[in-house]
Amino acid sequence: MERFSYPGIVALAPMAGVSDRSFRTVCRMWGAQFSFSEMISAESVLLDVDVVDKMLPFEEENTAVQLYGSEPKKLALAARKVQHRASWIDLNAACPVKKVIKKNAGAALLKDLERLKDIVLAMKDECEKPITVKIRIGFEKNELEKIMDVLVSAGADGVEVHGRTAVQMYSGKAQWDLNLEKWNVPTAISGDLYSVEDIRRALEVSKAQAAIVARGALRKPWIFYEFFHAKAPSIEQIRDMFLFHARLLKEDEGEKSFYKLRQFVAGYTHGFSGAREFRERFMKLEGFDAIESAILEFFNRFLISVGENAVRDTTNV
Ligand SMILES: Cc1cc2nc3c(=O)[nH]c(=O)nc-3n(C[C@H](O)[C@H](O)[C@H](O)COP(=O)(O)O)c2cc1C
Structure with missing residues (x-):
């Protein structure tokens, strides 16, 4: 070998x-x-x-x-x-x-x-x-x-x-x-x-x-x-990966997968303003559709307010 x-x-x-x-x-x-x-x-x-x-x-x-x-x-x-x-x-x-x-x-x-x-x-x-x-x-x-x-x-x-x-x-x-x-x-x-x-x-x-x-x-x-x-990913990349992660989990574990997804929310939203309120809300969401819309809404807020190419420096977060 x-x-x-x-x-x-x-x-x-x-x-x-x-x-x-x-x-x-x-x-x-x-x-x-x-x-x-x-x-x-x-x-x-x-x-x-x-x-x-x-x-x-x-x-x-x-x-x-x-x-x-x-x-x-x-x-x-x-x-x-x-x-x-x-x-x-x-x-x-x-x-x-x-x-x-x-x-x-x-x-x-x-x-x-x-x-x-x-x-x-x-x-x-x-x-x-x-x-x-x-x-x-x-x-x-x-x-x-x-x-x-x-x-x-x-x-x-x-x-x-x-x-x-x-x-x-x-x-x-x-x-x-x-x-x-x-x-x-x-x-x-x-x-x-x-x-x-x-x-x-x-x-x-x-x-x-x-x-x-x-x-x-x-x-x-x-x-x-x-x-x-040597740089942080864009907000779109983070949003899309969070959504992709949620979809994969749903594929493997069905509708109940959102319970497991909860342990990742803090990671995906760390350093974004309004993260704490979002996490609290996320913990109460049930069902994949509600989760998907909440993720889109949370991240899209930043894209509208700071522009398409907004990149957040997360290297020290
Ligand atoms: C939630 C959790 C589950 C873990 N499960 C395993 C495991 O199944 N097998 C293993 O070898 N180590 C496991 N570990 C240990 C990690 O692989 C790693 O060695 C340890 O967390 C130290 O790294 P860190 O300080 O960067 O977290 C686990 C750690 C955590 C936090």
Whole structure:
């Protein structure tokens, strides 16, 4: 197999409940170069033939399927079963949520490096696609050296590192100064990437090959556009992408999709005057038609008042 390398330098990180097909698609259109499915349990893959079809309904280039679990054999079989849908398979050894830790999965694997090693070896053995692993720098304290050594010796094809420990959950500042080029494996850095400057600094300081953006993309989905174009998109582009996102979600989840869309409203309207009132109104809207007209009305107000080519500087928003 040719040596794996992440297909780009800036991507959308996996986010359960957020990075579904619709959000992955809009982030890719804004410029994210690769993406991950939401995490999927290996057990559910083995029990349910449709679970991956639900999470990844269409073929997507450069998109990894992320699996979580604790049993080497089950993870290996699940990886084999879904590999035809995935550009590569990513193992979650980073999730700090209690429900996942209790099952010895996610970040719990960082406390049992023998098991982590066995899982990677089993997945590599069973699966023809590359196997990458998403980790934190440790469970309670920074043990990155030990973890990376184990992953490299087991033959992991790439490692995404969230620069926090599992007990930190999502608080505190993420660490970027990890000297990730030290290991002979492609790496990606994650944590606190909220602006183009953050992405640049994190890449430089961590010496990772790629940066994967999570909450920063939720806060500002066009962060990828800003990275590659060095300017904010136009109001029309933001409006049209919000509408497109809403349509994709409706396609996948039906009329009820507007509940899920609510988590993206703050991101799409951040920095626009009247955003707070709009968000409050949006939370009470029901039905796709009402949502579509509200989005059009909100953004068109700015086009009428400031002209067709109005571009809002969002780089510091
Ligand atoms: C809502 C949410 C869901 C997440 N789900 C996953 C997941 O399914 N798999 C995973 O590896 N990481 C998951 N993460 C972690 C992110 O991929 C990322 O590593 C973390 O949020 C740090 O980046 P940030 O500080 O830029 O948000 C999730 C994060 C958030 C906020």
